[in-house]
Amino acid sequence: MTRLLAAHDVAQAFVAACRLELSALKPGNVHVHASGHGMQPSDFERAAEAAAPHITTPGLPVGTRIRRAVEASFSTVGCNTNLGIVLLCAPLAYATSEPVDGEALRDRLANVLADLSQNDAAETFKAIARANPGGLGHSEQADVTAPAEITLLQAMKIAADRDRIARAYVTAYADIFEIGLPLYETALRFAETPELAITTLHMHYLSRFPDTHIARKFGPETALHVQNAARALAPSWQPVARTMSLPDLLNFDAQLKAEGINPGTTADFVVATIFTEKLLALLASPSR
16 A cells, blocks of 8 residues: 555645745735735735644545635634635545555545545535635535535536636546646756746646636636736746746736736645645655
8 A cells, every 4th residue: 555644744745835835926826925815925824824734634534624624724814815725635635644545646536536425515515605715606506505415526527617626626636747746846947946936837827727716706708818918928937937037927916916816726726736746755755
């Protein structure tokens, strides 16, 4: 069986991933270079520290981890800072620290997602309703304000065409394992600093997919406009972002924030990608 990680190590990796994401310039999101959307970097750091013990509590089902982590985060900072991060990272934490079939991390993750229950859906629905993310609205099927009648994976399949995080559940995190992680690992080798590698990752995700948080709040046309703007800035971040390119990216950051546009789903995937990279490094390291 694949080596299991201690809950403490997974929690540390989660908080470290959240802090690293905040340390990098990510246009439209909150980071150390500029606050925004009524939130400060410290809000996200405190929320990460509050969520970490719940995401990694041994023996807890994924849905319960999600609910408790979101409730702890909300109680700490009083607003939704990390719902998407928790949704993506809780199954990863479970896959690395609980006895699950499979050798490779992605295989284990796929088995975790396939085994999600109706209770996992009920708990996750409570978390989503508590966080009440912008543009949530209502759905005819699997509405989070109604009792769960299907499994969490079935609910994610219903939402997969309109929500990138839901699609991740259905595809065993294809965006992360097939796109984000290889790019991030390459960027870490060639960028001047780890922070610039994260900027590269953010811009790559933003240019590759319309951000579904933006689409929910402002409509698909706005999400497509932001995606195209990120592509137009490619000389500033391809093959990797450079120090000299930061002014252009900071201007883009200011423009998005002036319009109240927050590519929140992109930020969630950035954290989850960093978290995945850290978990893989821990799994590959000699046992202590």
